[in-house]
Amino acid sequence: MARTEPKPRFARQPPEVRRQALIDATIECLKRYGHEGLSIRTISAQAGVSVGLINHHFPNKDELVAAAYRHINSELIAGMQAAVARAGSSPQARMRAFLESWFSAPSLDADALAVWVVFWGLYRHSRLIQRAHRETYQGYVSLLRGMLAELLPSERAARSGRTRRARGGAPAVDLRLAAIGFTALLDGLWLEWCLEPGTFRPAEAVELCEAWLAQLVRRNGARS
Amino acid sequence: MARTEPKPRFARQPPEVRRQALIDATIECLKRYGHEGLSIRTISAQAGVSVGLINHHFPNKDELVAAAYRHINSELIAGMQAAVARAGSSPQARMRAFLESWFSAPSLDADALAVWVVFWGLYRHSRLIQRAHRETYQGYVSLLRGMLAELLPSERAARSGRTRRARGGAPAVDLRLAAIGFTALLDGLWLEWCLEPGTFRPAEAVELCEAWLAQLVRRNGARS
DNA sequence: CCTCTTGCTGTACGATCGTTCAACAAGGAC
DNA sequence: GTCCTTGTTGAACGATCGTACAGCAAGAGG
Numbered sequence A, B: 001m002a003r004t005e006p007k008p009r010f011a012r013q014p015p016e017v018r019r020q021a022l023i024d025a026t027i028e029c030l031k032r033y034g035h036e037g038l039s040i041r042t043i044s045a046q047a048g049v050s051v052g053l054i055n056h057h058f059p060n061k062d063e064l065v066a067a068a069y070r071h072i073n074s075e076l077i078a079g080m081q082a083a084v085a086r087a088g089s090s091p092q093a094r095m096r097a098f099l100e101s102w103f104s105a106p107s108l109d110a111d112a113l114a115v116w117v118v119f120w121g122l123y124r125h126s127r128l129i130q131r132a133h134r135e136t137y138q139g140y141v142s143l144l145r146g147m148l149a150e151l152l153p154s155e156r157a158a159r160s161g162r163t164r165r166a167r168g169g170a171p172a173v174d175l176r177l178a179a180i181g182f183t184a185l186l187d188g189l190w191l192e193w194c195l196e197p198g199t200f201r202p203a204e205a206v207e208l209c210e211a212w213l214a215q216l217v218r219r220n221g222a223r224s
Numbered sequence C: 001c002c003t004c005t006t007g008c009t010g011t012a013c014g015a016t017c018g019t020t021c022a023a024c025a026a027g028g029a030c
Numbered sequence D: 001g002t003c004c005t006t007g008t009t010g011a012a013c014g015a016t017c018g019t020a021c022a023g024c025a026a027g028a029g030g
Helices: A015-037 A040-047 A051-057 A061-086 A091-102 A110-123 A127-151 A154-159 A161-167 A175-195 A202-223 B015-037 B040-047 B051-057 B061-086 B091-102 B110-123 B127-151 B154-159 B161-167 B175-195 B202-223
Strands: none
Touching: A015 A040, A015 A051, A015 A061, A015 A110, A015 B110, A040 A051, A061 A091, A061 A110, A061 A127, A091 A127, A091 A202, A110 A127, A110 A175, A110 B015, A110 B110, A110 B175, A127 A175, A127 A202, A175 A202, A175 B110, A175 B175, A175 B202, A202 B175, A202 B202, B015 B040, B015 B051, B015 B061, B015 B110, B040 B051, B061 B091, B061 B110, B061 B127, B091 B127, B091 B202, B110 B127, B110 B175, B127 B175, B127 B202, B175 B202
16 A cells, blocks of 8 residues: 555657657647747756757757758658648649648638748748758649649640740740749638738638639639 | 057946947848858957956847848848838829839848848847837838838729729729739839849849839729 | 926836756657 | 666856846036
């Protein structure tokens, strides 16, 4: 009776598991407290470990933050890719799945968006964040560009390519510029919703994006 | 010769002047060092004053930061309004002036954009920033909405309003949604250019925005 | 020239920051 | 049961944070 179970004061974890737990704690702290949540003590408390453990698994704080940014980035992109893959082969259905995935939880979460904004604020002055951005953003750009390409009837454009090339060298729709504009629209709507969630519904954001795309397709078809 | 001019160790300034100098120094520090530049010592060094002076003119640091946000906001909006007013009365010319003002210095400055991003990161957890945002953002929204309204031939829509109302109650173009989408496009392009200035030229951003507007006008005209 | 207001300085304080490191102990190997 | 590896702890360090405040001095008013 008096003999209590000799409960361990802590449990060992494989480095990989602990690293991930610390990354999750970092993101959680960012959600709760914003930039002020990015302190060793806040994060370690959130993870339920001591202050010293972070520097055992990460060389310093900045590396942990960069790892958190890399994780949140690749998680998001993986979710998008999965949603698109689930939608089948129709370009329209794939794009719709992408948009609905974008403008719904967990992507369109006010907390998650606030996390992104803090990272953006760090971007310019942290080489580590810049590297993490470059490494993960590429997957996002190529996913989006691929969907745009398959949505626009460029195969027709390719067949009549010789004629159009001869006329000026420009394709019917500048895919690069279209991707830039579309990304801007997505990010901008995201940001607006983050700063003031009440002003519009997610479905309206989808609507706006599809209107943009429809206009793009129409323009592309008209010229080819 | 040995008599040196008894140069004053500091110069007194009217509170208004000094407050503005401190606000300018705050913004300059944000440009140079990002979020880490938001410290009393960094700001006071930038302003060339002692650490104690800030708390003489502002109750605390957060109030100074909020004042800086308010200032940068109203400066931007005032610049836009001036550019639009200078453009005359033609809706097209006014909108073009607005876009060109938006996508050129000093608005489209990588430093200035970085400042904004830091403020956005603070937004969610600072009531003072939220208040400053609400107080200044309204002017921007109304400017933009006014330009959209005068750009769309809504007077024709108003004349034939009875017919369209009877058909479904929705105007040809939802002005609210159009403003939201347009703002998103502006902010998104701004953000993209900030994060990676090399990917597109400002003129291309203007082009994208005008394409969006042209499609909006066309859609509005087709239905009325 | 003197006085008085007040803008301004700069030290001091306690809190918290990121990081270090010696000691501890969990738990698998044997 | 006994090593032994190593994940983990937590006190301690120096630096820096925001703020307070007692005193200095600039410069206008008389």
